[in-house]
Amino acid sequence: MKGWTLTFVLAAVFGLCVGPFYWLAMAATHANSDIFSWPPKFYPGDQLAANTAKLEESIGLVNVLGNTLFVAVAQTAGAIVVSLLAGYAFAKFRFAGRDLFFVLLLSTLVIPGGVTIIPIFEMMNDIGLIDSFPALILPSLSVPFGIFLMRQSLLAVPDELLDAARVDGAGELRVLWRVVIPVMRPVLAALAVFLFLGAWNDFLWPLIALRTPEMYTLPVALASLQGLARTDFGQVMVGTAISSLPMMVLFLILQKQFISGLLAGATKG
Amino acid sequence: MTLTLSRPGRTTVPRRPFVTRRTVPYLLVLPALLGFMVFKAYPILAAMYISLTTGAGAARSFVGLDNYVRLVNDPLFWTSLWNTGLILVVQVPIMLLLALLLALGLNSSLVRLRGLWRLGVFMPSLTGLVAYGVMFSVILRKDAGLLNWLLSLFGVEPIDWLGSPFWARIAIVIALTWHYTGYNAVIYLAGLQSIPKDLYEAAMVDGAGPARRFWSITVPQLRPILLLTVVLSTIGTLQLFDEPFVLTGGGPDNSTLTISLYLYQNGFRYFDFGYAAAIAYALTLIVAGFGIAQMRMQKR
16 A cells, blocks of 8 residues: 555656656647647647748758757767777876876866856857857867766776787777777767767857857757747747657667766766 | 878888877877867966956956956845855755655655656756746746646645746746756665665664664665765756746846856846956855865765
8 A cells, every 4th residue: 555655656756747748748739829728738739730830930940950960969979089088098098197187177077167158258259160060069079077987987997808909919099999999888878868968958058159040059049939029839839849859769768878877977076 | 080000011111100008098188188278277267367357359458356346245246146045055955855755765666667757757857958948937837837727726826936036936946846856866766776785684673663774774875975966966056047047037136146147147148258257256166165065074
């Protein structure tokens, strides 16, 4: 009996957490005038196509999705490479300045993002990169958390494995490619998901760094819709649902890696 | 990496390979180091300088500590500090307590479908800022809002969540709690699962009841993780920006203006970079102070 009570309480909490997502998906299929009805509509309507068409018209949905995808993929791929290389160096080599650099890198984690945003804005402005994709991608390539995660995971890879390859005559790049990357695949996947979602959802910096609507990423485009005097919520709900889609899909597919990645992050202190 | 490896057999005189065990670590960290220098180290130092100036570009002039003097005498800064502190003191304990209870529930072997519940409670923490803002502006609407609808089922009159200074702060606390409780619960859950089972078995043999087992085993074993979440939540809440930015814009009547939001307004609405940088450094000091104090407590 007690088990059922507890199960019921957890189901209610689950409802509170997931309910808004469900309502969002339903709202995306209703017309603007029907979205705020009383009581709320928890069943699908027939306006999904119409709402999507209107969204395409107002923000250029296809173009905006392309922008978002390009930036998120480039940022993820770049940060993965940078993190893997640096993490490998920190975990498996001795070199001058290693510990100092590592401590400096981690100490920037406690500096609020507000500190660096103004100088980075001025820098981008000076070199004419404002309103360009490199302005979004470049600052996010050296990610302390990613480097830390790679280092921690590589510490667990036995040195003998690398030395065996070296004895067989493999060069350093070959060791990296043939030995390190294959054993790191699960961690790399987890990091990729985190970085991708972070880039996909990134809002504040793109809002500051982008100017023309043709360059907007999805979060910035959605925010611009809400600024209009009369917001058509049908469009906003479709856009919001689309923006949450990759998160849900990736999470459902990769939930094990997700949570283990989260915990690796949580123990960083 | 476009570096070429020397290929034995193609040249008669073997060249020394460029990528050797000695040089390779430097090449490996080079991209990270460049990124760090350009987008972390330089901006941190530049912000320090900017905080001592006024104006921008060619019109920038050095004013010494003027921005900091202005900050100390700025009632809005103190308002933002007070609001941030208030939300911190109210929200973090509520959220962490709920997260702990949730983790205990998710860890109980009596519960069915634990994997599903765990998946669901974790989802809010993955929501992007804009999706989150849209959802909560709808949830918190006075007319036909989801929360007011839920409360009406229990006979509660509609509340103007974002319209009054009092309720707006409560709304921020509710939104924050929805956003991060599941995340903390999953961290606690991992901690609970790493407590050795035989501790509980031994305590049961000694006749300890559930409450006794909780206070004498669970809490001490979880202590490091509890302290970690307290530190992370405190640092995160001190930098609180997302919720007031998307939900209230700091209002009504500056009741939800936080330090980070005030920083943003000065920097990117009034383009007063010098003053915004001074706020940023004040915030850094506050965060570092709290962080160090809590780490000290942890050591004790």
